[in-house]
Amino acid sequence: MSEPRTLAPPERRIAQVSGVERLGAYDLITALDPTGPTSPRPGQFYMLAAEEGWGGGDDERPYLPRAFSYARARVEEDGIALSFLLEAVGPGTQRLAELAPDEGLALLGPLGVGFRPAANGTRPLLVGGGIGAAPLLCWEEELAAEARSADTDRAPEVLLGFRSAAHAQAAALFAAESQVVTDDGSVGRRALVTELLAAELEADANATIYACGPPPMLEAVRALCSERDVPAQLAMESGMACGFGACFGCVVPTRNGYLRLCVDGPVLDADLLEEVV
């Protein structure tokens, strides 16, 4: 099976910011990429940096670009409009969140390998924790379209967990109704998204799981699925300097030793992992 990887041009290019939308605790940044490939694969990511004023933030940072899954891609006549959902947690994301329309967004990508098709005859279950919803957005879109055209009942179901109502606003970006829980009960039940997943698997374990979120959540998903022998694909994170395999900095421990998440991931089969740390 050929891996879901759309090749990137071997140079950084400048996209033009077209929209910056505040979504509760997150920002949705959209930029027009004039020359990049028009069909990135859900789960792939881009390395982003502001064209101007990258640096001079807290601690004279950021210096290196930052990795972001694309959340949405729309082909337009003068290029492809890429949307990124981001959470400002430090100097890099803060600068990106301050981008204004028409500013330049330096990007490299799409990078890494995306989500693989669901195991035969299983239903796709998308499980997102917080900002981990980002890569699930375009994946839900694609799976739903496939389901419609094949007109099966294999439309994806989406389970989301957020810290608070402000974060939960991101749920509105999904096409289908999603089940939402929060840590503070401000939206949906006060529960962990993995509780929703457990219930779903109790009801019908014939599923393929696609999960993205913080390590503890991914580890819980991995454990749940391995107990029940349910196939799962995890979109993971690690600190990245380059995004294309050059620095060997983004490794995660797997049953096959250290793997570079930027070229062998970011989507990994849960089976490959002893444990998500």
Added chain:
Amino acid sequence: MSEPRTLAPPERRIAQVSGVERLGAYDLITALDPTGPTSPRPGQFYMLAAEEGWGGGDDERPYLPRAFSYARARVEEDGIALSFLLEAVGPGTQRLAELAPDEGLALLGPLGVGFRPAANGTRPLLVGGGIGAAPLLCWEEELAAEARSADTDRAPEVLLGFRSAAHAQAAALFAAESQVVTDDGSVGRRALVTELLAAELEADANATIYACGPPPMLEAVRALCSERDVPAQLAMESGMACGFGACFGCVVPTRNGYLRLCVDGPVLDADLLEEVV
């Protein structure tokens, strides 16, 4: 004679940018300094940096603050409005030129010693080259006010030289009519401002010269004045890291050895200098 030095508070503070005016080749930045002294002395300077995004420009710079003579000071009820005339020549001045109203301007000052009164009975002649006009603006204002109140005929005369018409727009900032020449003849004669000075001194050498501009101009002024025994004060420049005597980096060679321009200047008696380099 007590030196013309208004003391600065011993800490950097944040002023709020109230105006950014494009003046041909220069920018006039005005910021409200809430707590600084209300009577800086003409010729004194401030160390400036943008509160946000200082760094990340060309070559990951600027890092250190930059020195700027104040061009104008207006006492308002909620502080003192300081104006700086600046020419964008590198990452620091470029960032400052991009300041928007309500952005924070970090400043320290006033620093250094300003212009001293004219020698008894001499007329003040202000000679500016390019951006060197900046410190002469507030000095002309003060001298003119003094002349009015004393109602003498000692009102200052202003001689200015600029590269081109775009730069010469700064001449409009002076209260009195000034004599202007340019390198390309686009405004006034095609001549050097030192030619104007030579003519003035031919007509009446009973003057005190206040000059600010590029080193070759200042050296020409120094030479002209020493030949004719005309007292001259030069507002000089050198690369500065601190502005308050801490780094010993801003020294200029004088008859008394190296002097730190930030504490012993920036205004120096021309006699003190062998030559302006």
Added chain:
Amino acid sequence: MIELCGVPLRGPVLNGSGTFDAIAARRAFGDALLERFPFHAFVSKTITLAPREGNPPPRLWETPAGLINSIGLPNKGLQGFLESDLPELARLPVPLVVSVMGFSRDELAELAAAVGERDEVAMLELNVSCPNVETGLIMGADPSETALAVEHVRSQASKPLIVKLTPNATDPAAVAGAAQDAGADAVSLVNTLKGMALHPRTGEPWLGGRAGGVSGPAIRAIALEQVAAVAGAVEIPVIGMGGISSGRHAADFLAAGATAIAIGTESFRDPAAGHRIAAELDALSLGGRMPAPASTIA
């Protein structure tokens, strides 16, 4: 067109060892990488006799205008390199430099012999300077230790030999001189400077390897001083690197006496950085900023 230790190169821009994996990059960029290859010669990541997993993560920490890495030289080992990597690297459109490091002189000799006999290899680079591996620091910081290591490699390989120096030494020029006298054909510097970062919450070392090596613009001025000192002390060509991110920086290193330059961390920001910097450098030397062509002939 320049010549480095007798090897003709289309220009003076190399990559720093360990900062560009052409095989992984080909997976990400496809053949376009070969069509627009960013360097005039390719330097492999340092290989060792036995395979290495490298250091536990986290391996990266961003500093002001720089990066600390504690990668720990992960590599497939000599056999794995010769079998799976070398054939792929041989397809690159530029001459290949293979970087080797040994933890004993016998290891060095074995590596040198095995790599040196391969036609695909244009030059060898001896890494005596990796700050993440004890031996590297000790060998590269001491002139006589360095000389012995060079002799062992030299005796086994006739290929042009570059010795990569560490900046974590009192007198890099003395080490360079010793390398030259021991038979090195060129020296390259700087490798990373020892550095450390603590976990924001725990105050414990952030990096899995505890300490690491600092690279990027933050070290450029330090690297330029060492390159100038070394170039003034040896006759053999010097390959300068350390925070180069523009043609102007490259021109500075050439003006300081380097024959060629290498791009490391800047490639992380843009895989085409080498390409851009070579173009900027051409523009500058045409502009007469400095005698690049002249000073780039070994």
Added chain:
Amino acid sequence: MIELCGVPLRGPVLNGSGTFDAIAARRAFGDALLERFPFHAFVSKTITLAPREGNPPPRLWETPAGLINSIGLPNKGLQGFLESDLPELARLPVPLVVSVMGFSRDELAELAAAVGERDEVAMLELNVSCPNVETGLIMGADPSETALAVEHVRSQASKPLIVKLTPNATDPAAVAGAAQDAGADAVSLVNTLKGMALHPRTGEPWLGGRAGGVSGPAIRAIALEQVAAVAGAVEIPVIGMGGISSGRHAADFLAAGATAIAIGTESFRDPAAGHRIAAELDALSLGGRMPAPASTIA
């Protein structure tokens, strides 16, 4: 309240020698400087036996997140210092540390004796590390050279003696150990790293002194690693510095084993930096980020 070599200090924040001229600052800021003095102890600029003019300008070059200086130790010389500077520095509201450097061991002994006998002086700092003066580098880079220098000062002065180390050495921990064994009461590090910049147009060295020393955030990670290595190797207190510009950075140096820290280049951005950093540090240790009080008792 901490104690450094038996001298009580209101806190752990010093200035780096040569980065704050309290006398000049008083001309600029007046008595407000004394009322809000930014440091818990004041370290003088390094003085030498004979007066020095310092290096020709330009003396400064800004680097990414850093600064290169080639000041060249301008100072009035021992007599000038004792006559005109010492009385003024004695008026500061904090203990005074006088930094001395000698170009021969006799000079060192003479400086130590003359400064050490003055009651206004709380401690001596021996600068064996200034990268702008040949001797500095040689002494400070070699353990035995350093030991000899320390012994000569020690024999003449009973005051607590701090030895300021250079980072331009293969093994700063070994030099620190030698200083300790020779009688030093504390070590301070890092001084600046050797660095260079070229004139954008001519390609010639920009600095009047040709090379200079790099300071600021760019070197922080390098300094932190050396401070951790030295603190692990000696029993005497360590004063850590190098690019500290926030309480978090100060906390890192204390966590790495320093007893006190010093602010250098950051004071150029804000003369009150020491004051701000001390406050941020208090907030952090209250927040329990790291055991500041404990680890700051010598």
